[in-house]
Amino acid sequence: MGAIIRTATAGTFESSDAYVEVGPGRGSIDLSLESVVEQQFGEAIRRAVREVLSECGCDDIEIRIVDRGALDCVIKARVEAAVRRGGMN
């Protein structure tokens, strides 16, 4: 498994999109989520993020997401893009 090297971002603050910011972690996955659909889909979003991180082989990351009602496929794409931009050792 790997750790993020540098800070990177993906996405926008537009409705139906998500903004993702990643950076070096402190030895684990540190996820913060702010979402307009937290009550309805908070758990589903966190699950989708962890799935992508696991697929990317990333277990050391600080990741902040501001979600404006993005579908799962959008969340996953934005997280993957941010992780790839951040690079892993």
Next chain:
Amino acid sequence: MRSKVVSSIREAVELAGLKDGMTVSFHHHLRNGDYVLNTVMDQIADMGIKELTVNASSLFACHKPLLGHIKNRVVAKILTNYMAEEVGREISCGIMDRAVEFRTHGGRPSDIASGRTPIDVAFIAAPISDPLGNCSGKYGKSACGSLGYAFADAMYADKVVIITDELASYPLMDWSIEETCVDYVVKVDAIGDPAGIVSGTTRITRDPVGLVMAEQAALVIRHSGLLKEGFSFQTGAGGASLAASKFLKEIMLKENIRGSFGLGGITGYLVDMLHAGCFEKLLDVQCFDLDAVESIRKDPRHQEISAEHYASPGAKSAVVDSLDVVILGAAEIDTDFNVNVHTDSNGYIMGGSGGHSDTAAGAKLAMIIAPIQRARMPIVTDRVTCISTPGRDVDVLVTQAGIAVNPENAELKDRLVDAGLNIVNIHDLKRKAEHLTGTPKKPMMGSREVGKVICRDGSLLDTIYSVR
């Protein structure tokens, strides 16, 4: 020369005899540019008057200072037809002891006229007035066009105060509200911010989903059996509704169909349809943009109407009862076709019926146009958070993924199926949306009543609860 002009709002409030516990009223033609409600309420607060009921036809973001007057006990109760989210959010948190009463644009004047919701002092913002109170919205630097919602206030309030920023010489011609109703006139520097009163031309949507819905909506109208000589129509100012009007206009011109009237909140787009010959007349309770304001001022075919004439269920007849088709929006619609336009997906107040349920009840075809999901929230639910318009008054839901017809209207369904349109079951639209979004968990609501939705017939349609 006789005059009812007094020196200040304070003097008008004193002369009108406003006391603790009374009801004051306001109209919303100055929309998000209105200065009058805040100025008057500040003055009333300054005079130490408390526990008032505010009956406002709508409350916009610019009326946020009203929240301060709720907290300092100047305002004890609110009656309105629409409340923007900037005001609604705190109301939903339970800052009022008494629930807000929501009515419709037709229900409000009906209840004022019948005495069910009497008004002690009406404060009427008017872009132009003469010294005896003959006034209009068509002229002046703050011109807003129609003053439709203010007529009931002027006719039935105990005392009527006109607040204007342009005093004309007597008699003002082409008046809307006449001096027979008016007690006092106050001249102020500005009644509103023109940038917030009317918008520029609203653009037709370029969103491909919106365009698909709009085209389907126009086809539903075309095949409804109602699109013929004498056709009458109302639509909102939303991007997809306007796009539907564009497609409808093309069909009407191509097939040489001449309608009778366009109704409602009037936009430049309906003015265009008037000029193109799609309609013979426009009936206007509220102007949405500058084109509409100019048209109502200049074109005799474009007529101002009062809210009572527009939609009152208590009137001997109202225009909505002669309406063929209305296109409306929805925050949520359930599988029984009940529509919510009062609360957002978390239960916060962010709107209100306005003319939604009036036109749905009156029109032969009430169409809801909405995407199947909006920012991950499916539009179709098992039960809406709040019933704004009952499903019995809604005929059809048009989405980008298909058209669902209310089973109550079997004739319409047959016509649309015969026309080859993509008719689906409303439960399928819910499934399709949830396939994309996942199944949303219901938000937890509080137990405090913060809003009551009063049906057109005066019965309680639904209760809005606090947000935890």
